Amino acid sequence: MTPRDDSEARGNRWSDLDRPPLNATALRRGLVREGGLWREVDVVQRTGSTNNDLVARAAEGTADEGAVLVAEEQTTARGRLDRQWTAPARSGLFFSVLLRPAEVPVPRWGWLPLLTGVAVATGLSRAAGVDTSLKWPNDLLVTVGGEERKAGGILAERAGDDGVVIGVGINVTLRADELPVPQAGSLALAGAVSTDRDPLLRGVLRSLEDWYGRWRAAGGDPAASGLQETYAAGCATLGRTVRAELPGDRSITGEAVAVDGDGRLVLATAAGVQEPVGAGDIVHLRPA
Template sequence: MTPRDAADDNPGNEPHDSRWSDLDRPPLNAGSLRRGLVRAGGLWSEVDVVGSTGSTNTDLVARAAAGKAAEGAVLVAEEQTSARGRLDRRWTAPPRSGLFFSVLLRPSEVDVARWGWLPLLTGVAVATGLSRAAGVDTALKWPNDLLVTVGGEERKAGGILAERAGADAVVIGIGINVSLREDELPVPQAGSLALAGAVSTDRDPLLRSVLRSLEDWYGRWRAVGGDAAASGLQETYAAGCATLGRMVRAELPGDRSVVGEAVAVDGDGRLVIATEEGVQEPVGAGDIVHLRPA
């Protein structure tokens, strides 16, 4: 039996006596997802589901390096034990409580200088897909944290991590808290779709909606050579970015920080901060702290 066949027979790839240990969190079915997403002429070339792994990003980068993954490969884990976010932050979640997956993209027709838009593009796609399938209002904290509102409070419900996989590929990892309850949150500032009042926490249609949205946005962006303005990506990202118009502190490499109003996202995807000294400083990497409500 191949690993793919095993995943179909035991969708969560777990011991059979524990597959349904939490009936509110049924396992994903790899075969069903594959039939719904993999099609001739489409982006998604394969969809694999594993029960548990350290990091789907690490696994998919390794597959790409070994020549064992084509563009459009999707790797989903029911549980990640060594998940990583931006700035090498670690986080965990109960099995089957969220969507934890990575995708492999090879935008060969786009200049590498424009690849920095891929995490922001993914953020737009995730927010759009979840809005449609979960009925939850979402916003993006620059560059690509997914925010939801829980009890009138802004909380992070997901994040995105992009990593190069050789000279011609990027692996993008996505983590979304779906059904986490208050007592399961890793930190008080975290949230989930369930806590935000989602109309559905069925991960199958949520994953399909996000991947279809990502295919759509990636196709638009790639068709115009990665031009964020021409594809509509820059405008759409700005419209859904909760960081713009707020006072922020950018914590930058080298123990430097910049404080000011976030006024724009420029053509390179950088956050432009207007400081009290009258300087507009573009920030391409760093941690952004929202200093006051919008």
Template sequence: MTPRDASDADGSRWSDLDRPPLNATALRRALVREGGLWSEVEVVQRIGSTNSELVTRATQGRAGEGAVLVAEEQTSGRGRLDRRWTAPPRSGLFFSVLLRPSEVPVARWGWLPLLTGVAVASGLARAAGVDTALKWPNDLLVTVAGEERKAGGILAERAGEDGVVIGVGINVTLRADELPVPQAGSLALAGAAGTDRDPLLRAVLRSLEEWYGRWRSAGGDPAAGGLQEAYAAGCATLGRTVRADLPGERSVVGEAVAVDGDGRLVIATEEGVQEPVGAGDIVHLRPA
């Protein structure tokens, strides 16, 4: 499938007043500037996966650092562990960015998904006026009717030797009857003050540019750049009893007590062992 610019979509810009398309021209004007991170912003009407497309472009030398690919609809969107991400057209923000952090040791690149989580949460807090929290390592949580719900996710993939593509999916205007699973949520259902996707996307990308710049300037040191502290402050997983389902069908149960310098979740078990978890599925068992 060949991506098409959203401006070429079937029908006029006002064909869906509840969910108008993104304004690609205005987004480029607002985000692409001399000396800034974002080098190009492309909005396509329909695509399989923004991450897959941008990884392909990056490895083929057709995209540089700061490329942003946004889709009004994804037909093969993916989350962690190859889980599918589905949503109605124009109901959310579905985009990927290409980063090439050459001045940061590769060992610290694992912080990029967590950095993106901090940037997304802080950008949405400013632009949407809704409280958000982070579930380690890459879920965005909102509160709907007193219940914690997942409204977004982040997926990072290597793109060649020197690139990382980070994909972000955020449910913005999904109604209750449109949720893919009962545990999902959206900014609208969480009572967001604003759900206009243009300012939301601008806020998130500006926040990402700011945090990425600080992280790079610190050589990727999460403590020196304030990233580790910011992530811990916004992480809903810390202080809770959790179960980590690990590769090899092993599980660890205990209290999530910290996020260490490598971005791993540290779990204190009943046996008195503090076990760092770098990859796995985390289940919140009890509130903090």
């Protein structure tokens, strides 16, 4: 028998039997329907960033609301605060969607990343059978060995005057020796009952369609749509002492007591002041 060339095996899309490719045909059949949100589902083997690609397509007029772009591998993906997001091919779900919430006032569009976080957490809890929570604003947390680990993130970008592209990255089968940082995790490491990416992606996108429809029908009102209450119930940041690292090298330390109507995290400081935080990096300083 001729020995297998390791470099050839790494380049073979079928070489890792634990990570089969997504079935684009089955995904379209399960998600695209008359009257539904999702209009097209494209799967590419490799790209720099699905967000960049979909923003460009929206600008060119070749993508409309309900477009979904999925990549088996991303080479220049970004997370919040321009952090790089890297993962082996087919080890996770890496996708972007284009939304055009015309009937919702623009000031309420800031809820879209939080809405997506709720949809992802809800969809994965059902489809993967793993407990998830959200670190404000939209990091997906799972428990690995008794510790909270980040298993996913969300990045929203404007696409012209009337659109938003939301990118999602979720670590599904990432193994311990593949973690980019010790604080990272994956659904597999968290004991998920299923790591089959096809039903996981369908579950997340159906959940996103449901939450987006509720929010849009309520004119983007986070209270009337139930979004604000659901987000708070699943937010691991609330009730904790945290440090908010803000733009301009400022920081605030306090107890996270609420998420307000604008989606901001409200901190109660030692000085007895409640300060809303709309952007920044949150560090959990003690368990809830």
